[in-house]
Amino acid sequence: MEAFLTALAGMGEPATLLTLLLSVAIGLVIGAIPGLTVNIAVALAVPLAIFMPTSQALVMLIGLYGAGIFGGSISAILLNAPGTPASAATVFDGFPMAQRGEATKALRISLVASVFGSIFSILLLILLAPQLADFALRFGPVEIAALLFFTFTIIGVLSGDSMVKGLLSASIGMVLATVGSDPMLGTPRFTFGLTSLLDGLTYVPLLVGLFALAEIIDEVTKGFPRSKQRFDLDQEDRARNRISLPEWRSLLLPMTRASGIGSFIGILPGIGATIASFMAYADIKRSARNPEAFGKGDIRGVAASESSNNAVVGATFIPTLALGIPGDAVTAILLGALVIQGVTPGPLIFVNAPEVVYTIYIVLFASTVLMGVIGYFAIRPLALTLRIPKIYLMPCVALMCVAGSYVARNNILDLFVMLGAGVLGFIFNRTGVPVAPLLITFIITRPFEEAVRQALTQSEGSMAVFFTNPISGGLILFAIGLMGFTLRSERRRRSTARSAPQ
Amino acid sequence: MTGGRAIGLACTVASILFLAILVPGIDANRFTGGGMQFYSVGPTALPYFAGGLMLLFSVLTLITSGQERPKPAESGVASASLWRPVVFILLAAALSGGMLIAGFLIAAILFLLAVFWIYGAASKPLALGLGVAVPLGVDLVLRKLFYIPLPVAPFLS
Numbered sequence: 001m002e003a004f005l006t007a008l009a010g011m012g013e014p015a016t017l018l019t020l021l022l023s024v025a026i027g028l029v030i031g032a033i034p035g036l037t038v039n040i041a042v043a044l045a046v047p048l049a050i051f052m053p054t055s056q057a058l059v060m061l062i063g064l065y066g067a068g069i070f071g072g073s074i075s076a077i078l079l080n081a082p083g084t085p086a087s088a089a090t091v092f093d094g095f096p097m098a099q100r101g102e103a104t105k106a107l108r109i110s111l112v113a114s115v116f117g118s119i120f121s122i123l124l125l126i127l128l129a130p131q132l133a134d135f136a137l138r139f140g141p142v143e144i145a146a147l148l149f150f151t152f153t154i155i156g157v158l159s160g161d162s163m164v165k166g167l168l169s170a171s172i173g174m175v176l177a178t179v180g181s182d183p184m185l186g187t188p189r190f191t192f193g194l195t196s197l198l199d200g201l202t203y204v205p206l207l208v209g210l211f212a213l214a215e216i217i218d219e220v221t222k223g224f225p226r227s228k229q230r231f232d233l234d235q236e237d238r239a240r241n242r243i244s245l246p247e248w249r250s251l252l253l254p255m256t257r258a259s260g261i262g263s264f265i266g267i268l269p270g271i272g273a274t275i276a277s278f279m280a281y282a283d284i285k286r287s288a289r290n291p292e293a294f295g296k297g298d299i300r301g302v303a304a305s306e307s308s309n310n311a312v313v314g315a316t317f318i319p320t321l322a323l324g325i326p327g328d329a330v331t332a333i334l335l336g337a338l339v340i341q342g343v344t345p346g347p348l349i350f351v352n353a354p355e356v357v358y359t360i361y362i363v364l365f366a367s368t369v370l371m372g373v374i375g376y377f378a379i380r381p382l383a384l385t386l387r388i389p390k391i392y393l394m395p396c397v398a399l400m401c402v403a404g405s406y407v408a409r410n411n412i413l414d415l416f417v418m419l420g421a422g423v424l425g426f427i428f429n430r431t432g433v434p435v436a437p438l439l440i441t442f443i444i445t446r447p448f449e450e451a452v453r454q455a456l457t458q459s460e461g462s463m464a465v466f467f468t469n470p471i472s473g474g475l476i477l478f479a480i481g482l483m484g485f486t487l488r489s490e491r492r493r494r495s496t497a498r499s500a501p502q
Numbered sequence: 503m504t505g506g507r508a509i510g511l512a513c514t515v516a517s518i519l520f521l522a523i524l525v526p527g528i529d530a531n532r533f534t535g536g537g538m539q540f541y542s543v544g545p546t547a548l549p550y551f552a553g554g555l556m557l558l559f560s561v562l563t564l565i566t567s568g569q570e571r572p573k574p575a576e577s578g579v580a581s582a583s584l585w586r587p588v589v590f591i592l593l594a595a596a597l598s599g600g601m602l603i604a605g606f607l608i609a610a611i612l613f614l615l616a617v618f619w620i621y622g623a624a625s626k627p628l629a630l631g632l633g634v635a636v637p638l639g640v641d642l643v644l645r646k647l648f649y650i651p652l653p654v655a656p657f658l659s
Binding site for chain 2: 168220399412
């Protein structure tokens, strides 16, 4: 109770409330602009979070995350181009609705579905995370090492279209994490005599480069394409854009199902909101009596996609808080920000820093409610942000990438790490290699190495301990089985694609 | 060659170099703990493990990427003119390096104006206004609100 009151008091600070308001508003704007993703928003905010109290930093990062995902639906509906990849499935029915003069209705459904999905997953987080953490408290180094290796496998297998490319990205993340002093003996590894590398590659420039600069380089390559807004919300018929009670009733079941799917996907590390929205959309379409209505402006399609992608937001915090394993790229960024703040996520956070856990719960709720309020009253001004030309916007964001990477440590080397990571992220994006596994593995590699070496010290150097322990053995077997299954289905998919006519 | 194959090849070469040259170099720096015995593995174990995994998945990417049809995004790399990203990266590198010599403000203003000019910003007054206002704003917010100083030109300090 005391921890809850401390968290509530922290939230009541004027600076924290102002940060919440600003972060939700900025998140909505950034999410709405195609090319600026939630990842960019959160990555650019991390350098500032270093200099804030923990509760204020959490408010800023979580506010940007939730609002940014909803913001993506605005351009998906009005431009036929999702502002964030997570809103890609919203295009299918949102844009046809806008074409027949129901853009405002689509945006309102998207907003309500987003709030519904968020609240659903936050409740799940509050119910499940403490139970999972309680179970994980019994884990020793053997189980922790196996769980982290399992995470490495699952994020590689489930992120992106190709398992091999996902695992390649994850293994590059592991290699990059070996730079710096080793955690047991302090032996320098790949530091090339530079003292600034003794702590390893700094997390902030790496994520700013991978997520923000890489996207900007991509926009530069396309020549800063200008989006054309085709619909004027003021010209729409107000009566036609009202949502009737039977329509609301018809949305309740799809939103609940989609929120369940989104939450389940959110709990699994490395998958993220994009896949969740496509899976939920396919599920609702399959279960509908009239699936042929989907893709032509069905309100259930918009609701399913938006409920599921926002349900991922709360659910990704379940593995992040309970196990210290990030659920997606944004929670990987948040996890790193928490570590910079001196808070180590994992089962012990519920014992050592319960006020941080309560702050996260409160912030998730508060930012969702605020997103609903701002989103409802500011849909028209938000639609105007789509007109901002990228030629002016993107170079300014690039400037913020440089400033943000520098201020983290006041070290010029970090700027070149950021540039290198930006080029790497750009190449990854262009060659279909997912970026999220690299960052997630980069974060979990150090605890993995510590756990493996502690386990081997306890077992007097015997590797058998990883296979005889039931949890560890089970996780390793499951990981191998999952890889085999994915490899088989990918091979089958490739042979089907080859035999299909050109 | 598809983009997947190219990245597979580049990563294969990088992982071989990592395993053959960089990882053995760690032993040279190794601290020998005065006869202390550890049952655990040493500091080179994880780099060998990570490098081995990278090599394995690079080779697999190299092999399997040839079996798939190139995606529009991959083929887009070849068709898009490469000067745009290359020039932008060079400008960003110049900004990063130039910050120490000219200070953040001057380097950032020059960077923005150069980008607006090279990539053809339509409105010159807007480009000029943003080119000056944004660096000033970033500098002011960081300096006054967060008390984080950015580099200042030696001749201005």
